Amino acid sequence: MVKVTVWNENRHEKQNPLVGEIYPEGIHGTIASFLKEAGYEAGTATLDEPEHGLTDEVLNNTEVLIWWGHLAHDQVQDEIVQKVRQRVLDGMGLIVLHSGHFSKIFKVLMGTSCDLKWREADEKERLWVVAPSHPIAEGIGEYIELEKEEMYGEHFDIPAPDELIFTSWFEGGEIFRSGCTFNRGNGKVFYFRPGHETYPTYYNKDVQRVITNAVKWAKPVERQRPVYGNAKPLETISPK
Amino acid sequence: MVKVTVWNENRHEKQNPLVGEIYPEGIHGTIASFLKEAGYEAGTATLDEPEHGLTDEVLNNTEVLIWWGHLAHDQVQDEIVQKVRQRVLDGMGLIVLHSGHFSKIFKVLMGTSCDLKWREADEKERLWVVAPSHPIAEGIGEYIELEKEEMYGEHFDIPAPDELIFTSWFEGGEIFRSGCTFNRGNGKVFYFRPGHETYPTYYNKDVQRVITNAVKWAKPVERQRPVYGNAKPLETISPK
């Protein structure tokens, strides 16, 4: 049983009645809910809680952290970002959703601007599976279809992903690398594009399945962490 | 000055008047022509010539081979395929175009089926650049637009490319990894999707630029080839 914490900015839900109606328990609540049904231990944390809900105790008990943010990336304290980053390098999985591409934590782990094109025009999105052997695609058909979503288009300014699992087609003429894995230190990172707040995307069964699969994939590997620094004196090697 | 050989099946041109009209000198002739203008030394070879035009002399003098085939992949002799493969492993560059995805030489170098979806419906194609730092994208804008092309769709059954440079959007709802590099032995391979025989795609300036760039990128690296087999006896290492 993986221990997940779903972090959400939780601002749209309070400010925009439409969003509040779609996600009455917040995007975090909806995600935590389907993860619990899938058998995971899932808690939540939000921006306005003390330490954004990410206290040392919470972080140290989190095996996979899910991140949704948009309006208030700059209100996330740098100190918390550094703690989360350290936890990822130590092995915690991180799943960054949709507008989280511009979160401090994603940008600091990528090293690039993480910028992209976008358009809000109720466009159809199809997320095609390009890595059929990847466990994150388990149970998913040839593509996931979302009737209406915000468009995100290339160029997406990320390092080339270690594995590219989904690529999106949008009605208006753009494509987007929408399911990408990255390894950082002992930790795994998965970026997954869908989830604009004004659409009920996180109720979509395929989207839920991908996030559920990603949690399983991202859980920490149990092994001693590497040792750095001045290495032991040269061992004697017997010449032949 | 790179020495290029443009190989073409050259059957559509003879069998279909429409194709013959678009490419009066054959697809190979058109490609060789713009490569010469770009300053390369470009010869051609076709299926119906003895040894398919790929004699030892020709192959040994070829630094980059371009391959277009479709109707008659199975008429390419296995012996010639093995010679081309060996030349690639020895360092010759290989650029496989469009329906060449199903050529024997591409399949044998990939190890997979190289299968895909396709549809002939005069669809618009946009090839988006996803690797802006790659020399094969030099001089290319954010995307290449082709008003009408055959659709190729995922899943494209290739190994994950070493570098993904272009991804295509098609009007009908599909996407495709349309510019892919692969390293095999001492040689470089570039697969580039566009070029259905019934469209004047190889007259498109952007398409020409990509192929021209790819030739430059694919030329052999000058260094001693690796030595394999039983390695020299263990050298004495002085213990500290």
Next chain:
Amino acid sequence: MVKVTVWNENRHEKQNPLVGEIYPEGIHGTIASFLKEAGYEAGTATLDEPEHGLTDEVLNNTEVLIWWGHLAHDQVQDEIVQKVRQRVLDGMGLIVLHSGHFSKIFKVLMGTSCDLKWREADEKERLWVVAPSHPIAEGIGEYIELEKEEMYGEHFDIPAPDELIFTSWFEGGEIFRSGCTFNRGNGKVFYFRPGHETYPTYYNKDVQRVITNAVKWAKPVERQRPVYGNAKPLETISPK
């Protein structure tokens, strides 16, 4: 519970008393034995059985195939190789051990010569973990040390692996990419270097752990297989 078949050439064991002494039940027996202890369902198959023990029934019931061969790669029937290849493309995992680098099945999936340097000189090998977040490294320390092994050295003529997990250091001055993953179609391939027949390498607990981890990693992903060929007629897209 993953269904594993351990395939072994099983010739050294019969021809060389030293090998027979180290592996009285054959290399396949030893590997199947520790996989059973790890909770897998593990059968065996060997070269001299009818159809090399790889009948359709066996292959269709195999989720992960392990391959050890050396002396008699050319005695493996091409027809069986093609069946195994098709099963991998359909999703079966494949773990290729040591001298299996020159097996027909590995070469056909790689597309390269798979050649390397080698030396039998009782050298110490250290397999360093370079991908600390990978599940195949679970439970493994910073490196695996094998007191005596055959040396394999670069250049190893494979495509750049999708993930490089281990790199070996050898006493005589060589290094080797010794733990490599490759995705082919719907299937996963893992190459793992150690296991020369004259050393008791497959009794090493770390080596056993890596193979056990790899089986878990390589098991097929459950999803519909991609559909290839002529795609459905263009769907109508409502213009905005």
Next chain:
Amino acid sequence: MVKVTVWNENRHEKQNPLVGEIYPEGIHGTIASFLKEAGYEAGTATLDEPEHGLTDEVLNNTEVLIWWGHLAHDQVQDEIVQKVRQRVLDGMGLIVLHSGHFSKIFKVLMGTSCDLKWREADEKERLWVVAPSHPIAEGIGEYIELEKEEMYGEHFDIPAPDELIFTSWFEGGEIFRSGCTFNRGNGKVFYFRPGHETYPTYYNKDVQRVITNAVKWAKPVERQRPVYGNAKPLETISPK
């Protein structure tokens, strides 16, 4: 002719007579010198110059920046680091040498700790070529041998490189991914391990050749930079 700026901390040269003797014109002077001989336009910049020698004018006229630092990474102003980073994302090539693994600019582009093992024990290093088709390996034999160097060992905490070109063997039992490429935005990054200040490594012809090759490889690609942000209104697509 590529415009190169060689940046060096230039402190060891002033503080340690041994280093000053090996590199009387500083490490930067030696590197700039062989690059000029190779036909490049090569300037230098050092920590103690105003703005560390990296004024806007210098940076805007630099196509490839080479970086050597060790003692005083923390004295490099964050503002300059951000400017260099922005130039890399805009297309400037960056070559990071040896102890530059811990420079602010490398760490910010990688997103990881960039930590490693090290030992000063006059050990022999062999840098094996594992990517024989890469232009950075042009003219290099199977390996580069350095009689005495500082040891750097895995785990090297970097993202998996886009291309792994060299892997080092060290006498004391360690290996290291010593020649790694990374793409960031429109720019290319190459990390190259050798060059401890107390050894005459940058006079080694193979080391010089690798750096010379890397400059050529890293020069900016000439194309329009991607456009980000709100994309043009959805274009009308004619339904079929």
